[in-house]
Amino acid sequence: MSEQHWSKTQERGSYIGMQFLLGVYKLFGRRVLWLFMFVVVFYFYVSGRKARYASLDYWRRLHKFDSSQPKPGFGTGLKHFCTFADSAFDKIDAWLGRITPAQLHYQNQHVFDDLVARRQGAIFIGSHLGNLEVCRALGMRHQNCVINVLVFTEHAVEFNRTLQRINPNVSVNLIQVSDMGPDLAILLKSKVEQGEFVVIVGDRTSTSAVGRVHYASFLGEPAPFAQGPFILAALLECPIYWLFCTRRGDGFDVQFSHYSDALSLPRKTRQQALAQVIDDYAQELQRVALQYPYQWFNFYDFWQRDEDSVRHKEK
Template identity: 60%
Template sequence: MAVKHWSKMQERGNRLGMQILLVCYRVFGRKGLWLVLFPVVFYLFLTGKTARQASHAFLTQARKVNGNSKAVTWRDSFRHFRCFADSAFDKIDAWLGRIQQHNILYTNEVLFKQLDEQQQGAIFIGSHLGNLEVCRALSQHRNSKTINVLVFTHHAVEFNKLLKSINPDVAVNLIQVTDLGPDMAIMLKEKVEQGEIVVIVGDRTSTTTAGRVIEADFLGKPAPFSQGPFILAALLDCPVFHLFCLKDKKPNGETCYRVIFEKYADKLVLPRKTRQQTLQQIVSDYAQRLSFYAAAYPYQWFNFYDFWQNDEQVSRSQNKEN
C-alpha cells in the first residue's frame, strides 16, 4: 500500500471538540484542562501509529545531528505529542491577548519596524516548527499591518475560525489554499502592494501535485520541499523573510516566545537561464535555517509524518490514516 501524503492523513478532531476545548480552557484554566486532556492525548498517542513512528524518526535524526547517541524512547515521543497539544493552548492565549509583550522576545525586531515605517509589504516564510499563531500577537500591537496567513487544511481553517470568533479585532486574514495558481498570486500581489504581510509555510509539499519539489538537506538527510512558496515569493517582488516563533524560558524560568525575523532578500529573482539552480540555492538556504532551529527545539517540530519521504511515491488519493 502506498504511503499517504501529509494532506491526506485523517485530521483527528472536529469543530465541536475544539469548542469544548475552548470552553473548558476558559472555565478550568490551563492546568485544570490538562487533567482532562492528558488521557485524550495518551489515547491519540497509542492509536496514532503513523504519527508516533514519525516522531521517533524525527527525534532520532535530531539527536544524531546534535551528537546525542541516546536512543529515543516512547516517553520522548509522548513528550513530543504533549508539546503539540500544549501548543493549542498557546494559540488560544495568543488570540485572547494573554501573551503580553514582555513575554515575546524579538530577534531583529528592527526589521519589522522598518517595514511598518515604510508601509512596505513583505512575505514571511514560516514552518510547522514552533507556533506561528503567537506571531499574530504582532497584529494586535501593530495595527497598521494586516497579516494574511495561507493555510492548507480544513482543520486549520476551522480552528482559526473558532479563535477569530473570540477575538475578531485581530488584523489577520486566513486564506485557504489548495493550489498556488495565477489568481492567488495576483490577489496576494495586490495585498503586498498595499503594504500587507503574506505568511506561508515552506515545509509542506503540494497538496495536489506530486514532484513539484526540490530536495535539500534537512538534519543530514535529503528532504522534499515544495517549490511553490519560493516561486510565489519571487512573483510578489517584495522583501522576503524567514520567520520562526519558538517557545522558551527566560533565565528566571518564566515562559517566553522567541519571534525570529531573518531577512533573506530584498526580493527573489529567478533568472531564466539559471532558474533551477537559483531555486535550489534558495530552498537549501531555507532548509538550513529550518534545520538549525529544529535541532535546537526538536519537541516543537509539529510535522507528524515522514518528512523525508519521496514526494512522487506518496499517495494523494487516500483520505484516512490506517
C-alpha cells in the first residue's frame, strides 16, 4: 500500500503560533512555556494519527529488538512527542547563547578543534536523532569556522530564519536541496576546499529520486537509506565524520567521530562500497538510538519501501 513520502507530510502548526511561543519563551522561560506547550503537544498527539502511529510503530520495533527498551503505549508515545517539542527549546537556547560550555560533553572535541585550526574542510553526517542545531550554533565559537547545512524542506528553512531573527549574529549557511546534482557537488566542493564544513543528514530518503536507496538493517529490519549523502561525501574527497548531539540531563552529549579520510567508491565495486558505508552509518544510528530512544524524531513510516512512497501531492 502506497503512503506519502516523508517530504510530503503536512507540517502542523503555523508561523504565527511559532512566533507567539517564541515570545512567551523569551519573556518567561521554559517552565512557563510548558504550561502552554503541554496542551498543544497533547492535542497534536491525540489528533495526529499518522505521526502517533509512526511513533508507536517505532516503539514496537525498538522493544522487539531490545526488550529492555520502554514498552510501546500511550504514555511512551506522549513522552516521545514531548521530547520532540522540548528539543525545539534547545534550538532556541543554542541560538540565544544560553547553552554554556559546561553543559556540553564532547567526544573527541580536540579532533573538531584541530580541523578548524588547520582549516581542513570536512563533511559531517548527522541525523534526525537528537539535535544538530546545538552543534550548529556552538560551532560559531571558533573564528573562521563556516558551517553549511543542507536542508530538504521549506519548513526547515523558515524555522531557521525565525531563529536567526532571535540572534542575527549567528551565521549558518542554509542550502535548500531538491536534487543532489552536479551543480550542488561543485558548490560544496569549493566550500570544502576553502576549509568550510558541510552538514547533511543521512536518515532521510531523497525528496525527488525514487529507489536510489540501500536497505540497511536498522533495529532488526531493513530500512531505506538514501545513497545521495554518501555519494556526495565521496565526490567531495574530504574527511567524513559522524555527528550526533543528544540531550543528557541538563547537558548535551556531542558525539563526533572520524569515519574516513576520504570515501572511495571504485567503479567496479561501487555498489558494494556504497552499501558498506550506509550499513556502517545505519549501525551507528542504531547505537545512538538505543542510547537515546526518546530522541528519535522521524515521525513517519521509516521502514516503508521507498518505491512505494508517494512523492507527488495528491489532487
